[in-house]
Amino acid sequence: MYIAVATYQVKPGKIDEAIHIWKEFVAKPAKFHGLKRAIFLTNRNTGRCLGIGWWDSKADADKFETTGEWAVLVQEFQKVLTAAATREEFEIGAEV
Secondary structure, three states: OEEEEEEEEEEOOHHHHHHHHHHHHHHHHHHOOOOEEEEEEEEOOOOOOOOOEEOOOHHHHHHHHOOHHHHHHHHHOOOOOOOEEEEEEEEEOOOO
16 A cells, blocks of 8 residues: 655645645545545644545556646645645555
8 A cells, every 4th residue: 555645834824724625625536546545634833734645556646647637626725725735655564
């Protein structure tokens, strides 16, 4: 299983808008590319957010980025971010 983690730095007062954008432009389209589970973690004090998605395989995880959905998400997020979003994939090494 693979995990994709995206990091976002959101402008003050824009967390709710970021949540809406993430739900619309990650959760829905990514399900078509094998997304199994996803969460969006927010810290309203710092504006830092993490989007975490679980995928069956690296190929499935890569599809979200290579088919253009990641680019659409980044475009939508521009209005609420103070810095560029980053995305990184990980293989699960251990789980308890």
